[in-house]
Amino acid sequence: MELDLKSLKTFLLDGDGVLYEENRPFPGINRFFDFLEHRGFRWALLTNNSTQSVNAFRERLARFNVKATNDQIFTSSSVLGAMLAERFGPGAPVYVIGEHGLKQTLRDSGLTVYQDNDVPGQVAAVAAAIDRQLTYQKLQIATRLIRAGAAFVTTNTDRTLPTPEGHIPGSGAVVASLIASTDVTPIVMGKPEPTMYEVALKQMGADPNTTVAIGDRLETDILGGIRAGIKTIFVLSGAGTQGELQSADYAPDLVIKDIATLTDELEKAW
Numbered sequence: 001m002e003l004d005l006k007s008l009k010t011f012l013l014d015g016d017g018v019l020y021e022e023n024r025p026f027p028g029i030n031r032f033f034d035f036l037e038h039r040g041f042r043w044a045l046l047t048n049n050s051t052q053s054v055n056a057f058r059e060r061l062a063r064f065n066v067k068a069t070n071d072q073i074f075t076s077s078s079v080l081g082a083m084l085a086e087r088f089g090p091g092a093p094v095y096v097i098g099e100h101g102l103k104q105t106l107r108d109s110g111l112t113v114y115q116d117n118d119v120p121g122q123v124a125a126v127a128a129a130i131d132r133q134l135t136y137q138k139l140q141i142a143t144r145l146i147r148a149g150a151a152f153v154t155t156n157t158d159r160t161l162p163t164p165e166g167h168i169p170g171s172g173a174v175v176a177s178l179i180a181s182t183d184v185t186p187i188v189m190g191k192p193e194p195t196m197y198e199v200a201l202k203q204m205g206a207d208p209n210t211t212v213a214i215g216d217r218l219e220t221d222i223l224g225g226i227r228a229g230i231k232t233i234f235v236l237s238g239a240g241t242q243g244e245l246q247s248a249d250y251a252p253d254l255v256i257k258d259i260a261t262l263t264d265e266l267e268k269a270w
Helices: 029-039 054-063 076-088 100-108 136-147 171-182 195-204 218-227 259-269
Strands: 010-013 042-047 073-075 093-097 112-114 125-128 151-154 160-163 166-169 211-215 231-235 254-256
Touching (some): 010 195, 029 042, 029 259, 073 076, 073 195, 076 125, 076 195, 093 100, 093 136, 100 112, 125 136, 125 171, 136 171, 151 171, 166 171, 195 218, 218 231, 231 259, 254 259
Parallel strands (some): 010 042, 010 211, 042 073, 093 112, 093 125, 125 151, 231 254
Antiparallel strands (some): 160 166
């Protein structure tokens, strides 16, 4: 084992595929958090999932008997909202392709949200993400606005989203369509860009040298952690597979079966 588990003090965790699958917690989740609490270690949830608000994720964790505050939850939507509010100012108009969680988070950030056919002649930005009510008309409006000069931003470029029935198209599928129709590359807030990790490190006052990113997607969670300059643990309980490691030109510091096995190893180290 190359990673010195005893050196770790802060744990930045992905949700889906690491701690749970939708509303089903993975075995060992409570023992893992009990270990962190007992040792006084800090942790935060960092998720690319833009379909729900910070409050919704906190409430989901509570249903799994995991106590968290809003300050411990970073979503691609919340980081995007903060960036847009800082860049364009309070009340800035944003056209959104996305679901309720993204729209509400942007409103909570002080932005003016437009959706569907409700759109002014100009907006500061177009924010695109997974949208299970996506229509050609939404793509048409977004394309026109981006081509007219609106900033093109997205929560993440995840190609798929895991569900109990299998993987479904994610934000990346929506974003790919707009890239094709506008020839514009979006600003990405979520993983594998390091932004969300960097925001969490700063707000938590964490030392990158003693911080680890834990995720089930090599191309997002792990690559994002590497770009942020922190250690990484790749768990095989979600979307990722051992076979992906063979073709990647980067590697995690540790590969492990699941969160329960990681807890076993942490307990051994301590």
